Amino acid sequence: MKYASKNEYWVDPNTGNPRYDFEEMYKDLSDPWGCEEKNSSITNRLFLELLLDENSSYNRILDLGSGKGSLSDLFYKKYLALLNARNSVNQSNPKIELNQISPFEMYGLEYSELAVDEAKKLNQNIKFQTFDLLNSTSIPYQDIDLVILSEVLWYLVSDLSTVFKKIHQCMRVDQERRSILAIHQYFPGDQKYFRNFLDGETGFDSFIKKEGLFETEDKVKFFHKNGDSVLLYKLTKL
Numbered sequence: 001m002k003y004a005s006k007n008e009y010w011v012d013p014n015t016g017n018p019r020y021d022f023e024e025m026y027k028d029l030s031d032p033w034g035c036e037e038k039n040s041s042i043t044n045r046l047f048l049e050l051l052l053d054e055n056s057s058y059n060r061i062l063d064l065g066s067g068k069g070s071l072s073d074l075f076y077k078k079y080l081a082l083l084n085a086r087n088s089v090n091q092s093n094p095k096i097e098l099n100q101i102s103p104f105e106m107y108g109l110e111y112s113e114l115a116v117d118e119a120k121k122l123n124q125n126i127k128f129q130t131f132d133l134l135n136s137t138s139i140p141y142q143d144i145d146l147v148i149l150s151e152v153l154w155y156l157v158s159d160l161s162t163v164f165k166k167i168h169q170c171m172r173v174d175q176e177r178r179s180i181l182a183i184h185q186y187f188p189g190d191q192k193y194f195r196n197f198l199d200g201e202t203g204f205d206s207f208i209k210k211e212g213l214f215e216t217e218d219k220v221k222f223f224h225k226n227g228d229s230v231l232l233y234k235l236t237k238l
Contacts, residue, residue, distance in 0.1 A: 050220070141170060
């Protein structure tokens with residue numbers, strides 16, 4: 001390993017500054033954040049339940065920071081199964097199988113080329129590509145109905161305001177049916193880094209109100225014994 005721990009690939013422990021050495025991280029660690037292992041966790045299951053119900057209708061879905069594609073793949077299959085169930089009720093609509101043309105489009109944007117290569121192998125129906133969100137002027141996809149941010153806030157924290165503006169601009173404009181920004185995020189009870197950018201859960205809630213781009217529709221909090229927590233947000237575009 002290049003560094004002593006996985007955290008050191010994205011933050012310099014001596015200075016507390018972002019490092020973001022993701023390409024090296026994926027070279028050294030096959031599943032650095034345990035995404036494949038945690039795919040069936042209770043937080044992931046509830047996260048998908050927040051986003052997928054009998055009324056869900058997404059034409060274009062974007063997973064920002066999609067990593068090796070495990071959550072993207074899980075969402076894709078569950079949403080397709082939901083649409084299959086709806087279509088089976090209406091016999092005039094043929095049932096859509098996984099290997100047929102999807103009735104929706106899904107994209108995954110990820111900084112690491114190695115991670116994107118693995119994601120493409122996992123699900124060829126999702127359009128994965130490399131993308132540097134912090135240093136790009138805009139997101140390459142528009143009219144997005146659902147944007148997913150799963151465990152990436154800390155990697156974007158140095159310019160979170162600009163990032164959220166880019167996300168807001170790429171989302172569909174429809175006053176009758178607002179687009180959704182879904183966030184799955186771990187917050188450490190003892191936050192060691194980046195307090196100057198974002199001070200935990202309270203700081204993030206204040207950030208959302210201050211920016212005025214989204215409002216909270218649903219929020220679920222999971223507590224850990226050590227004081228850490230996982231927050232699930234379903235935000236609607238204003």
